[in-house]
Amino acid sequence: MRYSKAFIPTQKEAPKDATTPSHSLLLRAGYARMVGAGIYELLPLGMRVLTRISTIIRDEMDRAGAQEFLMPAIVPAEYFKESGRWDSFGPALFRLKDRKGGEYHLGPTHEELITDLVRREVRSYRQLPLNLYQVQMKYRDEPRPRAGLLRCREFLMKDAYTFDVDEAAATESYGIMREAYKRIFSRLGLDYRIVEADSGAMGGSTSAEFQVLAQNGEDAIVACGSCDYAANVEVAEAHFKETKQTNGKMGAREKVHTPGVHSIGEVISFLGGGLRPESTLKSMIYIVDGKPVMAVVRGDHEVNEVKLARVLDVEEVRLASDKEVKKVTGASVGFAGPVDFDGRLIVDRAVTHVLDAVVGANETDQHYRNVNHGRDFTGDVHDLHLVTEGDGCPKCNDHLRLYRGIEGGHIFILGTHYSAKMGATFVNDGGKSLPVVMGCYGIGVTRLIAAAVEQYNDDDGILWPMAIAPYQVHIAPLGNDGEVAAKSEEVYQALRAAGVDALIDDRKERPGVKFKDADLLGMPIRVTIGKRGLASGEAEVKERNHKDAEAVSFDTLIDHLTALVVKRGGRLLDVS
Ligand SMILES: [Zn+2]
Structure with missing residues (x-):
């Protein structure tokens, strides 16, 4: 395709309501246009x-x-x-x-x-x-x-x-x-993960979802770095590591005055002494069927409300209001704790391994030090926390990682x-x-x-995977030089004859404009042909997702490009 004849209406500005890279880039690079809310035209590049x-x-x-x-x-x-x-x-x-x-x-x-x-x-x-x-x-x-x-x-x-x-x-x-x-x-x-229901x-x-990994995905998923385990965060399990800190001797429980110290972060900076979030406990109060339930997780963990609801056998749980917290604990928000708590207590199993924890004392401006599960409080123990980065994979115990995903398929x-x-x-x-x-x-x-596009983009534009790129190779002739134009045309024709789908930027534009547009449009391989290269008998070949370009002799250029297209997962056109 010749760029001068192609319908590629690029635009400088991102649409005002664009919140994600794909929205912005597909419009800016001339792949699509909106005609109404959620209704789009696919322009030729998008159609390809x-x-x-x-x-x-x-x-x-x-x-x-x-x-x-x-x-x-x-x-x-x-x-x-x-x-x-x-x-x-x-x-x-x-x-x-x-x-x-x-x-x-x-x-x-x-x-x-x-x-x-x-x-x-x-x-x-x-x-x-x-x-x-x-x-x-x-x-x-x-x-x-x-x-x-x-x-x-x-x-x-x-x-x-x-x-x-x-x-x-x-x-x-x-x-x-x-x-x-x-x-x-x-x-x-x-790059995708199969998330089993x-x-x-x-x-x-x-049932399973095929989740395409992308920062802006709607779905939060966890996946293992070593095996094929993947799950929605709401239902993900973690391998329970037996990292018992309780080998040590428990200290005597003591009350400490902690004026105005509400959050875990504030507790840590107030008490100092190398206290870590995992040595504190977070006590969250929920209202379930009108009654208070306290969920206790480690300070560095979050309560998984889906798991909590399942444990309690209810549809959903509601976090207590400030007023309700005060009524239930007798203290302002930030000082709730499991010791002597008057209500149902659900404890995450990771909590049972914390030695000498810091917890709220159910008294305004008071915390306890050296609180231990089993001695100072009990409660029902369950897998209750939201899986976090670094938790163990339930299948192989390697590290789990958090991702955002876009549901691309569902079976x-x-x-x-x-x-x-x-x-x-x-x-x-x-x-x-x-x-x-x-x-x-x-x-x-x-x-x-x-x-x-969500998965493959950078500040300059799109980086199409070879298999779905509108064109496999983007030829950029530089300058208004007859010889350069002739050589570029020769390369373009030879690529077509070899079955490579190429776009040649034959516009009378400055090199800077051509490079900018090449990056924006995002074809996987760019071939630059200029006067200097012509003299040395070489073209410059640059992959969109590589930083560096390489000089390739015109003698081997077509073979080189054809092989590269195939190596990157592209298929050659049938030109017979
Ligand atoms: Zn695993």
């Missing part, structure tokens, strides 16, 4: 990325035995009414009426339609298993469309549905699709939820009529464009 991503997805779906089909985006209301989702989907469903008053909606997902198709067309176990997928626009009236292509109201999605004779066969289909998803995300060049359980997982076994409700049955080999067992597999194709 989208096509590359969907090609990889289709390739792997086909390899996994799935067959592509296409359902309508506009769906008569009867199917969602039959499943109950016409009501339960609520305002997220885009509803519309035709000229006769007939009710329709725009498809947010298609379980009902596909279940209906199978209900009509599948009769016998001989027609199963069945695996169908589509790549189609989906519609959800998000309450807060945000962050550009990360959360849109119209977006391209790959959704696949599997149909099997029983749970075991469905699990097998699930396993095949899970492998296909792994290949897809690896081929896209994304019921992590920790040995096998038998029936799960649906079971017979829709098929039983909608009567999608088949006759098994014993002549018995049974509901088909379904699985459902989604990938947010549009979202992956943004997720890739």
Whole structure:
């Protein structure tokens, strides 16, 4: 492609409402434009990325035995009414009426339609298993469309549905699709983690998210540096390290006057003497069914409220107000502690290993020193704290790390939820009529464009992974020199003949402008051809994610670039 002919409307300023790099960069670099809240146009460069991503997805779906089909985006209301989702989907469903008053909606997902198709067309176990997928626009009236292509109201999605004779066969289909998803995300060049819904359980997982790691991800996840353990922070477990500090002798409990000292940080600087946060205890008071519950964690830990609610067998817990804390402990906020606490006490298991802790004394301006679990207080011991960086992996005990993730894919076994409700049955080999067992597999194709940019960007622009870059090589001829232009054109043609997808910046722009735009657009390899290089017979080759460039002789340039494209995960065009 010639830059002078390409439609790449870059802009200097980031959009005012841009909160994430992908939102800002995709608009600035001319990949997309917004036409309404959560509604976007993909311009040619954006479309090329989208096509590359969907090609990889289709390739792997086909390899996994799935067959592509296409359902309508506009769906008569009867199917969602039959499943109950016409009501339960609520305002997220885009509803519309035709000229006769007939009710329709725009498809947010298609379980009902596909279940209906199978209900009509599948009769016998001989027609199963069945695996169908589509790549189609989906519609959800998000309450807060945000962050550009990360959360849109119209977006391209790959959704696949599997149909099997029983749970075991469905699990097998699930396993095949899970492998296909792994290949897809690896081929896209994304750093991702598979987050199992019921992590920790040995096998038998029936749902998993494919989380693309990125600083601005909506989901907080923890993952192991050594093994494949990954989980949402809310449910993540930590290996309980037996780091008993209690080998030492317990000191005698003493009360210390700590005027105006509320937080753990204030306690530490007030008491001094090398006191560390892990030698203090944090006592949080919650109100559960109208009664106070104290949760005690180490000073460097946070209470995981999801875990606390599970321990207490309630839907959710509410942190007590300042007034309630005062009423319960008799002290102002910041001085609560487990000793002689009048109420239910839930203690994190890490607390049981703290020797001579500092805790609030349930008296304003008073703390205790040398408090020990077992001697000075008891309570129910559970895994209660939010997993933190450095906690042990529950599988292998190596360090866990915290990440933010963007959900790029979601796979799960649906079971017979829709098929039983909608009567999608088949006759098994014993002549018995049974509901088909379904699985459902989604990938947010549009979202992956943004997720890739979230993962790969710097101050100057985008750094596309080779496999999904709009162009593999960006040729930058420098200066208004006839020879340079001719040589650049020669390289451009030779690359095309070798199957490399190249963009040549043939604009009459200054070198500074060309370099700036090359960095902003983010093609993985830049080839610079200038007068000086021409004299020495070399071009400058620079990878977007490398600091340094290298000089490559024109004699070997095409071979060098072709090999580099392949090495970085790119595929050459079929030029035969
Ligand atoms: Zn591990």
